[in-house]
Amino acid sequence: MERTLSDRLLDPVAALGRAVIGLLRATGAIALFAGEAISHLVRPPFYGRLFLKAFVEIAWFSLPVVALTAVFTGMVLALQSYTGFSRFNAEGAVANVVVLSITRELGPVLAGLMVAGRIGAAFAAEIGTMRVTDQIDALSTLSTNPMKYLVAPRLLAGTLALPLLVLVADTLGVMGGWLIGTQQLGFASGAYLKATFDFLQVADVVSGLIKAAVFGFVITLMGCWAGYRSGGGAQGVGRATTSAVVASSILILALDYMLTAVLFSR
Amino acid sequence: MISTRQGTMSDVPKIRLRGLRKAFGAKQVLDGVDLDIRAGHSMVILGGSGSGKSVTLKCILGLITPDAGTIEIDGRDVSKLSRVEREQVNDRIGMLFQNGALFDSLPVWENVSFKLLAQRRISRRAARDKAAEVLAQVGLAASVGDLSPAELSGGMQKRVGLARAIAAEPDIIFFDEPTTGLDPIMGAVIDGLIVDVVKRLGATAVSITHDMASARRIGDDAAMIHRGQIIWRGEARSLGDTGNAMVDQFARGEREGPIQMELRK
Numbered sequence A: 001m002e003r004t005l006s007d008r009l010l011d012p013v014a015a016l017g018r019a020v021i022g023l024l025r026a027t028g029a030i031a032l033f034a035g036e037a038i039s040h041l042v043r044p045p046f047y048g049r050l051f052l053k054a055f056v057e058i059a060w061f062s063l064p065v066v067a068l069t070a071v072f073t074g075m076v077l078a079l080q081s082y083t084g085f086s087r088f089n090a091e092g093a094v095a096n097v098v099v100l101s102i103t104r105e106l107g108p109v110l111a112g113l114m115v116a117g118r119i120g121a122a123f124a125a126e127i128g129t130m131r132v133t134d135q136i137d138a139l140s141t142l143s144t145n146p147m148k149y150l151v152a153p154r155l156l157a158g159t160l161a162l163p164l165l166v167l168v169a170d171t172l173g174v175m176g177g178w179l180i181g182t183q184q185l186g187f188a189s190g191a192y193l194k195a196t197f198d199f200l201q202v203a204d205v206v207s208g209l210i211k212a213a214v215f216g217f218v219i220t221l222m223g224c225w226a227g228y229r230s231g232g233g234a235q236g237v238g239r240a241t242t243s244a245v246v247a248s249s250i251l252i253l254a255l256d257y258m259l260t261a262v263l264f265s266r
Numbered sequence B: 001m002i003s004t005r006q007g008t009m010s011d012v013p014k015i016r017l018r019g020l021r022k023a024f025g026a027k028q029v030l031d032g033v034d035l036d037i038r039a040g041h042s043m044v045i046l047g048g049s050g051s052g053k054s055v056t057l058k059c060i061l062g063l064i065t066p067d068a069g070t071i072e073i074d075g076r077d078v079s080k081l082s083r084v085e086r087e088q089v090n091d092r093i094g095m096l097f098q099n100g101a102l103f104d105s106l107p108v109w110e111n112v113s114f115k116l117l118a119q120r121r122i123s124r125r126a127a128r129d130k131a132a133e134v135l136a137q138v139g140l141a142a143s144v145g146d147l148s149p150a151e152l153s154g155g156m157q158k159r160v161g162l163a164r165a166i167a168a169e170p171d172i173i174f175f176d177e178p179t180t181g182l183d184p185i186m187g188a189v190i191d192g193l194i195v196d197v198v199k200r201l202g203a204t205a206v207s208i209t210h211d212m213a214s215a216r217r218i219g220d221d222a223a224m225i226h227r228g229q230i231i232w233r234g235e236a237r238s239l240g241d242t243g244n245a246m247v248d249q250f251a252r253g254e255r256e257g258p259i260q261m262e263l264r265k
């Protein structure tokens, strides 16, 4: 069939339309998936053992990565803000900038991205492998609902573990800043800490923890969903893993903006 | 061969398939499957590779939703059941998956007693002993129970899968290629075990197999699926000499005959 020029010019438009429709459809499917998983959290039986296992995997084994990220981020923040503020003779604000950036933004976002890489990928690979080797089908023939067994405990664990990780990240990030502040930039230790806590409000920390909980939910949701829906053998599992990490990373950044807009709208 | 209990069962088939259709994309895998499976009997399903045997079993289990057709278990249309009722039906069905589908995050013993634990019919401590008992039935030592499935050979995985399928003593058991990958002696042992389990539990069994000797040993009835339909059904012991050219060609494994392999040159 002969294709006119206008047909070809419209190709990108059609592709865009398809992409948007695909995105909407996926969003709906994920929302249903999440809803079903949540509904299993309030109906017995509960799999406490699996929840604990997922919780330890997320919280404990992500601790080293998150801790390192937080310390270095705090250190860099102190250095950079010192350079910037010294131009206005406002070096005193360094401690303040460090603690606010860490608790409100960088703690949750960086911990979220680190966990997305580790846990999003691990869950997608594990559940995806179970899908392509019929293990998920086997669960339903063994009097066990796979959503309840595989997805619900992981979602809960992710939602609870991330705030805990972020509390640690907050503390270590501030310590990183303090380290540079006192060792390199010439602040007195007591004055630096006083400046840190004088300006810090409960709301700053709490807003970061709320973000963390949302990110934890999203990371585990995308990991489980990608794995659950994967097909096509080892290659399909590979694709699921990648898409889980990419999707949750993008969602973390997008949701971070939206949550910031909502939480600090006053 | 199992030939007991004939006449003691009612006339309602345990499983009744009518007009079952399923396509994946453009590929029509099941194209109107009609099949009755008699209660308390052992049915063997034959058919070429990729002819839809595993898909048929997965449809009966509710793992794949057919595009059309009805599935009745004990006279009840399963598509009309609520989720809870459907789960109750599946509680009474055991399934050996073609590739074993063992949970590799759990040790073998937990795999074997998984259903009993899930139904809370047994404590974890008792589950270990029960697992050892069922493993012994499939010719595996109790020490295998502490291994992870990844540490087992293919044939051992198959036997653990079999143990898992029968551990909860189901009414209906599906065996998807139970003896593929086993040595001939172990294959015969497993056949004997299937016959024995079906007899002991009074269960209805559906087995998929490519092994004619095995089919004759474990089946009362047999059916052959070809191009998405059941093209023949009859007695399993007649396989190889049924008078149906297609079935006989298949059973004897002959290259020449009415069934042409779709090989691309």
Ligand SMILES: Nc1ncnc2c1ncn2[C@@H]1O[C@H](COP(=O)(O)OP(=O)(O)OP(=O)(O)O)[C@@H](O)[C@H]1O
Pocket: B024, B029, B047, B048, B049, B050, B051, B052, B053, B054, B055, B056, B098
């Ligand atoms: N989930 C699926 N998605 C897409 N196609 C599928 C799926 N499951 C099965 N099929 C296709 O359906 C057809 C029948 O598959 P099935 O597994 O039932 O074959 P089979 O009769 O069990 O063969 P074998 O003896 O080799 O196990 C195959 O062509 C397969 O490609």
Ligand SMILES: [Mg+2]
Pocket: B053, B054, B055, B098, B176
């Ligand atoms: Mg098969």
